[in-house]
Amino acid sequence: MIAVSFDHRGVILRDAVFAAIAAEEHQALDLGVATDAVRVDYPDKALELGMAIRRGEADRGVLVCGSGVGASIAASKIPGIRAAICHDAYSAHQGVEHDDMNVLCLGSEIVGGELAQELVRTFLRARFIGGGRYADRLEKVAELERMADG
Template identity: 35%
Template structure:
């Protein structure tokens, strides 16, 4: 798989360790930064990974920040993206099996690198198969499209 990987400065060390591990597992990694421990804001990194997933340039994404919350929120703003914050293997598995989450997020100040590697492995080894979960994911997708259409109509009404 082609995996997009990104972080802020709080999770730089975790990202680097996870990057090597993903490559050891045989996946291609595209590193979206950050590229040092110098302070950087995470939203743009999360947006880029999400957009490239939607453009089919990536199969999945993994984002890290201090808590994993900020990157999950930012990535989730990209239409069509489902980002799941996971700090344990069960949640990582369910993120894929039940929610078809294209992006896994983790917090470097919440879990250690070795646990993060376990979480990543389970996430990458899990694959969405639809079923009852497919129906639920479709409901989320449909509502998102409804919201986007409503926003577009409201925007047009405001500027006419």
């Protein structure tokens, strides 16, 4: 299950993101929005998506705002969420393989529909390598989260 959410600017990529998820034979948990008629702030959508992942309702997520920057900043504040903005295929797979990224953030004003689909497909196909230095680094990230709580 892939949680998917957009703010009012990110909704431009809605059809492209859902098409890519369906093409990879994943199910999507649609957390909205479906229109740009009303302003919806990216921190609200980041929280909703991040909590869906934390509750186990989804394994990963795709979060889209205008630039992707705000979405990635907000989502990464949620413990256990490793979100990153990716506008190239290398980052979309390497972020999962090396860093166990679980939320792909996109900027609707930066990438078009075709590139968005490529990035979502690449993100969904990637798997965390695990072990060795990758696991050690992930533990350091978890320690940062614990330090921030204390």
